[in-house]
Amino acid sequence: MLTHHLDNRHYLYSQLENGLKVILVEDQTSETCSVAATIGNGHFSDPADCLGLSHLLEHMLFQGNKKYKTVDAFDTFLSLHGGTVNAATGSEYSHYYFSVNNENLSTALDHFSHLLTQPLFEIESIKKEISAIDAEFSLKINDDLRRLYEVHKETSNPEHPFSQFSVGNASTLNTLSLKEVQQRLFALHQNQYVSHNMTLCIISPFDTQTCLELVKAHFGSFANRQAPHAAPLPALYLDEQLGIRIDIAPLKSARRLIVTFALPSMQHLYRTKPLCIISELLADEGPDGLLGHFKAKGFATNISVGGGIEGSNFRDFNVNLQLTEAGLANIDLMLETIFQYIEHIKQHNKIRYFDEKSTLLSQIWQFADAIKPTDEAISLSSSIFIYPTEHLIASEYILDKPNPAVVDEVLNFFTPENMRVKVVSPNPKTTFVSRWYQTPYNVSAIPSSLMQKLQNASCNPLLKLPEKNPFLSRNHSRIATDAQFIIPQQTFDTADFNVWFGQDNQFELPRGDCYVSFDCQAATLGVEAAATKKLWIALLNNHFQQRYYQANVAGLNYHLYSHQCGFSLHTSGFSANQLMFAHELTEQIHTFEDFNKHFEQVKHQQLQSLHNNLLNKPINRLFTRLSALMQQNTHTPLSMVNAIEKASIEQVYEVKSQMLNNRYIESLIFGNWHKTDAEQFSSSLYKQHQKFTGHGKLSRSVFDLSQQRSLLHSLPCNHPDAAVVIYYQSPNAKRRDTLLTILLEQLVSPVFFNFARQQAQLGYLVGSGYVPFNQHPGMAFYVQSPQYSAEYLIKTIRDFLQKFTVDLQQYQKNWNDIKQGVMKQLCQNDANLSMKSQRLWSALGNRDYAFSQNKDTANELTNIEFSDLMTFVKGLVIGKNTGELILYSDPNHKISASELSVAQVTDVSEFKKHTPLVE
The missing domain is CATH 3.30.830.10 (Metalloenzyme, LuxS/M16 peptidase-like)
Known part of the structure; x- marks a missing residue:
């Protein structure tokens, strides 16, 4: 595999006897292990009568398996051992990923292998997770990105799986009986979650051979099976779905012009990267580029280029412009200018841009600052499906086959008859409403007169490609440190x-x-x-x-x-x-x-x-x-x-x-x-x-809630869901209270999430978090619910905390693990130079001029006992020197402050005027 001389890590690519492909990265500086699995299955495989099945399957893997039957057992284990877990279902791939303390890697892999390979799919859990997915759908029904995405789907080839509703909701997942859904889940899992259709990446401080033995121990018994051969995907767009204009009405105020060019997959051209060259030229924000030209005319304020949906046989390429009202009135003229600029690119010698891009990519690769290990693990496990073994690590940085002719070949797809023009604007004339997100839109053919004008576009003398980059340095040397x-x-x-x-x-x-x-x-x-x-x-x-x-x-x-x-x-x-x-x-x-x-x-x-x-x-x-x-x-x-x-x-x-x-x-x-x-x-x-x-440095004081009654504040929102945030301000900003708050959050977070999401089924958007303001510690519990009132949510959260205080003693056996997890989070080595710089800058902001926070934190944490946490939590629940501020939104119910024994905050400025400050 291609690596660079500054990368002091060791890599091993291997395929187990059962067909599972793994890439193992030994990084001796890593203080935690990061693991990702990619499965070659996404929502493209959903059956037409059970849309959202792959998404449901992702949820169900966390609902217990043959060895670890408890719901969210893996999440609970990781929270006690300095880690987290998450997952995502895409169009053709699904990703599962976690981090954990180094000493717990083997046990975590045991959890992970059983989670992926031996799910229970119990009927009651299926019912609950369908409800959770429906709550997720309801939560995002007013998300303009999802609404825009659905219009894109509805105006693509109905025979292509991209056109299907991918998220799922109660309507699609309850079409069949729960027993039938269970059978579909078993079948989908048996067909797709197989050894030849799964990849694994582990980034850890352990040597690659040790890691390989761990993988064999936990995944080696996984049956040697291939996924069924998938039929080739049809074209993403029919002929009549190109050369069209789509007008879309957003909920939020927005004016956008999105010009999409339909391309075949470009993944095989990763060593030439023609789209990178085209993107940088179209995205140039200098005075003579597209955006500069549009700004001068008062048409646009921002541009982004190159994004778009991508799959095994398709690739969208977007030119996305944020418009002014004048721009919205001159769409045709803007389209003509875009094609004039594309003509400039076609006629210009592009070898210099290859030289600059390859130089920069080489520098970024050679002197790369580390990325988040979990993100890297996901990227590497995914790359196994796409790139040859020798380029798995460096695929994004290789540009060793510069070829302007390839750019010109790709530009042959950048034609008026191969584009889709989306115009997002307030109150357009529309004739359709999308099925799931109720988005008004209209589809019309681009007029032949405009089409002809765009086809005949010639170079515009007011437009120029970027000059030689004056900021590109070709000499990057290391200095001797003092x-x-x-x-x-x-x-x-x-x-x-x-x-x-x-x-x-x-x-x-x-x-x-x-x-x-x-x-x-x-x-x-x-x-x-x-x-x-x-x-x-x-x-x-x-x-x-x-x-x-x-x-x-x-x-x-x-x-x-x-x-x-x-x-x-x-x-x-x-x-x-x-x-x-x-x-x-x-x-x-x-x-x-x-x-x-x-x-x-x-x-x-x-x-x-x-x-x-x-x-x-x-x-x-x-x-x-x-x-x-x-x-x-x-x-x-x-x-x-x-x-x-x-x-x-x-x-x-x-x-x-x-x-x-x-x-x-x-x-x-x-x-x-x-x-x-x-x-x-x-x-x-x-x-x-x-x-x-x-003058001197200004104070970053916060308002002191500790000596007041619990406070209640209502915020009107134009949204059908009720929502609650309960914020607890810790007694003071000393390091001890900060650590106690963080320890509590680490302990309570998975318990509250499981209670609110699984047991009480309050909604999809639930959780808790450590929320400091200007270094004064605090934590918040939050719930947004489509079915319960804010008053019910407040009482439920408060009842949970009362019960949690009573049940807290049972967690004493995990105390050392919890402390060790927090210690690693707070005192771990910096993952990269950017994080180190940010930590040092934050220390200055906190007046830590000795930069000794890690050492001082470790010393303080060592001295905190479980009894200290018990006292702290009881003080929080009874309000002893702890401020409680409840914020809520509820379109259907107004809460009486007296019923909750709280004081009402009605005016923000008045509250600030009469509340004391604390450093």
Whole structure:
């Protein structure tokens, strides 16, 4: 297998005697094991009279098996041993994946093998899981992505399995009797979940031979069987389904033009990657590219290129544009411009773009920052189905057969008669309504006059392909590290300006991260200032998007974003030229003022985003409101809407001046740089800073709930489901309370999930989580239910906690495992350089200037006994020094505060005005 010289891991590809293909990765730095299995079965195999069967099968594998009969036994085991598990059903593949502490890999594999190969499919469990799938369907019935996807399905070849309803619901899964569904599940499992149709990947610190023996022990007895030969798939689209326009009405405010070109599968061209070349040219956001041209005309604000559905014999290629009202009125002209640009690509010599792309892919591959191990395991187990053995690891990075002629061959599919034009807009004229998600849409043929114009499109002199990338560096060398800076040191220290510098000696990559945060007194002056700041940052990002698109392509990334006390800039990627790039961005933040050109567009975008936020599902809206209630300088979306609607261009200039004229700067430079590089960047930043007034670091206080009665807050939502979030604020922000809250969450999470989803069947969207605000610990329980009232949900959650307190003693036997799992989560080594930089930056935010949080956490955790957790939980339930804030949405029932013995919070601003703050 193709690996690179910096990859110090060992790989082994093997096929067991029974036909199971496995790839094993030995990574001695890994502190947990990550495992993924891919099965060559997805919803394409669903029978027409039982749609959603494959999805149901995925659910049923977690409902007990011949060895581990208890529902969610695997999930419970993993939660006690530092791991998690999940699964997903796609069109042609299904994925199952988990992580676990290293010492528990063998037992976890035993669970996993029985889960995959010996399910029980008990009738009562089938009934419950059909109900869960129906709740999942109901939960997402107003999801515009699903609604758009269904229209795509309904306008494809009805003989192709893609056209089928894949998720399933009570209607499709109850067509047959439960006994018949059980028989279908057994048959599907017996046919598809077989050794030759399954792959496995394990990433662990163990040597590959040891892992292989574990796989043989747990999967070797799996019967040697092939899946039935599948009939070839028909064409995805019929002739009459191409060269058409589809108008779609969304629920949320949206204006989009999506041009889809129908292609055959391109997986075999992975060594040439023609679609990568085409994507980058069409997606160029410079002033002379498609987006730049459309922005100048006021037609579009964003572009994304290349995504689309993909399968064994088909591939959609999308050009997706976010439109303005003017763009919506000029669809034909925009289509003509797209084909003019495609003509440019056809006529241009593309060898330089191959050279740039292969150089960058080679650099990314050679100096790759590690990805999340579970994601990598899924990717590798899937790759076994697609790529030859020698390219399993490097398939996404290989471009060793550059061939412009192949790009031209692929571009032969980019024709008007081979496209589908989707226009998403408010209130289009429609004649159809999709079956499951009730989406109004219309289908019409593209007029012959427009078709002819598109077929005859010639190069537009106003459009140009991107110039040579000025940000692409071909020299990435490692510097020698200085032991003095392995832990970041403060290299600039004043009352209003602090810079920290550190060097990485762990990952040996020519990469780094530079953070610059601006605390601005003006950001704390209320919702109007926060809203106008949001507009200013959006206008800057709009400017950066056009000016620095090529930097992103070359592996130099930036993120400019607002936070509650100001704003921050984060650059990342290759270290070569990055600090110069970061300096240029900070200069632009201070000097760019051409806001007039795109002010109305950006303002409309921000308002549309905030309005759409008000249409989110109730649980999301309740958590957004919780954030606004708990944090001093965080505001509700509705108040932000009102403030942005009133904002003028003059206010943007004024807020920019206010933000920059009185500020505090903190910066972290960490990675592959010399001290002199950091000093040069710091000096230039300080020289810039000296022109303005400074102040100290601003407080990130939160509101203190501990000395108040339990609080109740109602949030009206235009959604039929009732929803509840109960938030418990821990007594204080000391490390001990933080650890006790995390330990409790680790213990209660699987128990509550199993209770709410399986036993009480409250709904599909249920759970609990650790929810800190500005480092003050807390946890939340949440439920969204299509059938129960909010009052019932609140009482049920509270009753659960009362019972859990009584039953808590039974978990004492697992105490060491729970502590060990939390210890590994909190104190594990950084998985990659980006995570290390983020951890160090977070430490600065928490004023942990010794960067000793891991060591201090380990020491504190060692001293916590089970009796301490018992005391903590009892205090939480009876409200001793613990704040309880209940948020709910219920379209059918209003809750009486007196019945729940709580105080009502009716006005957010009044609540904040009269509630004390705590650090």
